[in-house]
Amino acid sequence: MGWFRPVHCKSVSAQEMRAVLTARKSIQQAAINLELSIRGLLRNFGLKMGVVA
Numbered sequence: 001m002g003w004f005r006p007v008h009c010k011s012v013s014a015q016e017m018r019a020v021l022t023a024r025k026s027i028q029q030a031a032i033n034l035e036l037s038i039r040g041l042l043r044n045f046g047l048k049m050g051v052v053a
Helices: 012-043
Strands: none
Touching: none
16 A cells, blocks of 8 residues: 555664764763863862863
């Protein structure tokens, strides 16, 4: 009847890789937000942080 179209399902390994990359990005963003919050708090006291590696 043509009501349904075939869809592509990603492999389990591709889904796992995407989950790992998403988790990594989330952790990186949390670390950046924490660093920026600390910088903002220290700025109120006249302190400036250097470049953090």
